Amino acid sequence: MKNTLALTGNEAVAYAMKQINPDVVAAYPITPQTSLVQKFADFVADGEVDAEMILVESEHSAMSACVGSAAAGARTMTATSANGLALMWEIVYIAASSRLPIVMPVVNRALSGPINIHCDHSDTMGARDSGWLQLFSEDAQEAYENTIQAVRIAEHPDVLLPVMVTLDGFIISHGMENVELFGTEKIKEFIGEYKAEHSLLDLKNPYTFGPLDLYDYYFEHKRQQAEAMRNAPEVVKKVGEEFARTFGRDYAPGLVEPYKLDDAEVAIVALGSTCGTTKAVVDEMRQEGKKVGLLKIRAFRPFPRAEIVQNLKGKKAVAVFDRSDSFNAVSGPLYSEVTAALYQMIDSGSKVPIFNYIYGLGGRNISLDEIKGVFNNLLSGEVKNEINYLGVRE
């Protein structure tokens, strides 16, 4: 029985959280995440969820409380954006290294400075080495579904790592869509009950969390953490497949989503809501007989190196879209990682011509025409520069 509601991305995620019904939510408001926690707060105030909500006094304390709660064996969630994520950065690393399955929607917003409340990926990219999984959502439906799957992925015994589910600020978070909600009972069954292996509240098995490592043990602990992330791709795929079976989806969400890419001559690689815009352009250009395609990256962490190479092999030209800049005097972060993947995995004879388009910083809009222009340049071989800033006033 379908239950479709007109919801914003934030509301869709709040509904997902409602149906997940975590034990503890500790959150601090920040634009454009605010309507997400506010919606959830309504559920709490109306007694529609069992979650204990901690209205902390900062994001640093939000993640700190989440760590305490998760270490106590409770299913724990929070949500944030931009500077909030930046403020909790210290503890974000600790959550991952302590192997706590915290799930956190991140409503993508540009990091200051200058201060800007609109969408770009600098916040999530800033945490790309933190050890968290990072799933990018194309639209509100995906944000809803990714949040549900994130709980299973995070709590999987081969992973036990925290997961960020991102959705583009304002574009998805505040844009209204028809969202199909699944049955709460079915979701409950899918995510199961959380049974932490260790709990501070287990008086029979007291343990110490967060000891000091000297140089004789730190490396081993980090090696373990690296292994957990290496186990993650399989788990993301398996959970996606089970999700598709359980909730009746034709397509099992995996690490990447190729869109009309098989016979495409040229491709754009992108994250988040721009994928939706690009799909519209691809459809239009395909009508005109142009062989274009999109490689949507759903999981940026773990980085789907093999899938990216497999999908881009043999393409005439590829444009990598970065909605953030690395400021490393070279390129944006997605471009760095995609080119590194291609370098290692394609033999030198079959180098794929590849270009970077840094776009949309601070919520600068990207239009269908601009994307069309990129595809046309790729097709005609007329891309002037390797690294391009798309949409800035030069």
Place this chain on the structure above:
Amino acid sequence: MPNLKELAARPELLSGGHRLCAGCGASIIVRQILHTATTPVVVSCATGCLEVATTIYPYTAWRCSFIHNAFENSAATISGVETAYRALKKKGKIKDDIKFIGFGGDGGTYDIGLQSLSGAMERGHNMLFVCYDNEAYMNTGIQRSSATPKGASTTTAPAGKVIPGKKEFRKDLTAIMAAHKIPYVAQASPSHWKDLTNKVEKALNVEGPAFMNILSPCPRGWRHEPNETIEIARLAVETCFWPLYEVENDKWKITYKPKEIKPLSGWLEKQGRFRHLKKEENKHIIEELQENVNQDWQALLDREEKPAPAQP
């Protein structure tokens, strides 16, 4: 109110083999507190001497569950544990009664940890936060904190040729916590174990947040002999530098009034960190410090809840 024999019969929750300095005030405080608790406890601790020296992987001296997260968030962390406890107990997943104690040094409480502490106290979590105040960032090498007394020499505000140590008076954190209007706030000292344990009992029994500030002499940082730790704490109390008082539901009460208040100079003399104050040009600082202690003591006496006047 248990006596020492009763306390000694309870389990020892901090094992030997930790690497705090010989004569460290912090472990004495922790032992006195843990022996007072009759309900099982879960403890959090900020980065600092206590945390580092008791949990060097793969060793832990804690026999109860213990969580260290980071430097500034001991209170936020334990508030998360306490909330998980309430959530899981409500669902019937936890049946035991457990109490929650957050520890922090003056660094992790007065300074970098102040926000996290204030937030946790304001939210009304059922927890006790204990500051073991050794009056500087001792673990990282005796750097000044806002709890360092004026005139003390620390490595970041050293007594030099031009500047004679810390220029500012201490921050009155206990009063700040009392201003949060939480059910219980107290100042204690390990030299007065009975007063300390009575306060800990009260603090653990209130519904809601409690805060205790406990003086923790540091042989290394204060530059005194390791065997003088308790004596120096006692003298701090006898000079009224560290008054023992409690604030229960906004009512202030001094729990120990010295029969004869000793001069502060006697306390300063015993510590190498104040050695430079003996110089002629620095003697005025001793006077300032004494004046400051006098004023604060008088203010405390004035603040004490007065008994109702006799009816005519």
Place this chain on the structure above:
Amino acid sequence: MKTWKEIPPGGLILEAGNASTYKTGGWRTYRPVWDEKKCINCLICWVNCPDSAILVKDGKVTGIDYDHCKGCGICAKECPSKIQAIKMVKE
């Protein structure tokens, strides 16, 4: 030493109180010597020991844990002046 596969994940220490296997007694320069005959079992030494090294059973002092005692001397100093049941002696 254990490999990364042999230690619990997340940096947890699962054996509570295992620091007791680490012998800090080697730090001592002076050791406390307790005179059972003089001791009145006031337990002041016990409540002021930083290393839980005063052994007490059934409300009575039974000895000193020399595996962990660091020789700080607080016990000797705080023992009531009229009693002086603990003396610090060079190792």
